[in-house]
Amino acid sequence: MENTGPFAGPDAFSGATGLLFEQAMAQTRMAVCLTDPRQKDDPIVFCNRAFENLTGYGSDEIIGRNCRFLQGPHTDQKQVSKIREALKNQSVAVVELLNYRKDGSSFWNALHLGPIYDENGELKYFFGSQWDVSEIHLAQAEERNAKAMAREVSHRLKNVFAVIGAIVNITGRSMDAPEVSRKINQRVQALGRSYEPTLDDAFLGTIEVGQAVRAVLAPYDPEGGRIIYLGNGLRTEPNAISAIGLTLHELATNSIKYGALSNDTGTVEVEWRQDNDRHHRGSLVVCWRERGGPPVDGAPDEDNGTGFRIVDTLLDHLDGTLERKWEAEGLQAEIHFPIGRAG
């Protein structure tokens, strides 16, 4: 075989440094090659075992060729031109590009390349390390797909809720019961909102309580600042969300009619946390504290009661409770809801 460069023979590296280098290169799982930019077409003059394993070529098929033989039909030429720039400017570059093995299969190659100078500061080699990042690419693509899918589902869900709202309104108006349809709609839409922001990570199997709380209550505080949220990233089972969403909706509706949200200055504090109930079961607690509204004189009567009756029944089915204390400074309510029965 003709001499293709300084690595053709076993004496390529001299001394202890050379020995260490060769041993390290032989053992590392990082595919490494060196090219000689002083030769015509910058051929590969050295590659290690990992490089052979990665590409499927033997070193005899690699040495003497320009690195571009690893490119193929779907290699992004923009990335290739970044490599070309780096070679021209003798600078360091990190690019990810699709490369092809000897058997035609492709892999994502995270290529790091940079110049190596000799003791006189003359450019001697280009160093290239390559790492197969196909799995990372696959995971990223899957995550992108999952996110795109979640957004599509979320978009469709919103549309479905918008159409349901329209049907309820149209029916209510045509049957001369717009008040009834308005109430149905408010509850349906509160339910829709409680699920809305949670779709993105719904695949985790649990839902973040705070996101649902904020989404349900957002329309009742259009300017912001009237409802104060106190809670952390607590998560719970999806089936808890409907009950909590509807309960918060009733509390907010009541507050807008009679409570702290009925004037211009009152505020509501909403706090959520995990707690143990008296049977030592995990329990989700949501506290609702109104202040600064018109003075409260006992529980309001009339139709408003209906809303709380629905909620009481709903929570009862789920072993939950809604305690209401009509204090003078405003309604103080607590929702208790068992979660994580398994412990």
Place this chain on the structure above:
Amino acid sequence: MNGLTQLKCVLVLEDEPLIAMDLQWALEDAGIDAVTARNCPEAMDAIKNKSVDGAILDVNLGKGQTCENAAMELHRLGLPFILNTGDLDRSGELLRRINAPVVAKPTPSELVVERLLAVAAERGANQSRIDI
């Protein structure tokens, strides 16, 4: 309601007929005539031929069509309008280009109409009305 800026005839661009109908009725409840359009060319027609003085536009109209042309025409004429869309996540760039107030779907139709009236009133306060 808003003496000076009360709208007379509002264009509803919406590909979902039930939502269009709901908005139409909510507008009529507020004493405003409604013209509905299912796609952008119909909307452009309505803007040209009917004396529309405001609009509620759905953003994505199916099959990749959007309300952009109608929105730009309304901007050019200086007419108040709002966007009513459930697709805030994916339409970011388009929404920035159109640059108009957005009401997220689903919002009850009477609130959508209220929002449009508020936008029209704000505009009436900031600039004298343009004669068409």
